[in-house]
Amino acid sequence: MLYLLGVDLYTRIGEGPAVTAAVDALYRVILGDSRLSGYFAATDVPRLKEHMVALLSQVLGGPQDYSGRDLRGAHLGLGITPADYDLVGAYLLGVLAGLGVDDEVLTAVRGVLSSVADDVVG
Template sequence: MSIYDRIGGAESVRAAVEEFYSRVLADPELKPFFAGVELDRLKSHQRAFIAAALGGPEIYAGRDMTAAHAGLDITDGAFDAVVAHLAGTLADLGVSGEDIAEIATALTPLRSQVVSVPELAS
């Protein structure tokens, strides 16, 4: 059984995306990345992306990750914050720690496609 099925399918993905964006947009460090973004369209793409990534039936037909995030000057810290918000969202929706860890592992390779501004070591 896929993670998509284990977490409850399309309705759970929809709930997760809504809660996730509520968290992200409430985060003062992340909110500026979404200024001027058509959120309904973005949420639709995110639902399809997450469903596909979790083994669901939806087909993600959006831009590749590098193109979608080009020019946004995303840092490692911002990437980590987004992953943390996603993990928190999933935990609050009752997704098991094991499934959250598997999802996080699947997202790790995306860092190189999303982060365009490496943070300097202190």
């Protein structure tokens, strides 16, 4: 299930180019963190990034192009801990803040992260 926040937010962050920049920066940080990089050892990272751009765009109210698995199915069996989930969320918020995303958007993203945690952790 996807959690839409409103077209306004996608436009305000800079649309596709900004989302792509955020996802690229996010995965540079994640893959550089030894606590998280193991989750991606057998992953096609370029493909994953494409899915993440589509998902994040859709969640922010942009194009409805995400066609990947639902969050629960995509993360099932990975054993993601609450601490690691929180760390990825903190990295995402930090990347967005670093790109100049305003507090209203960051608050909305925090809300989405909170609402989907049970679909990813475990």
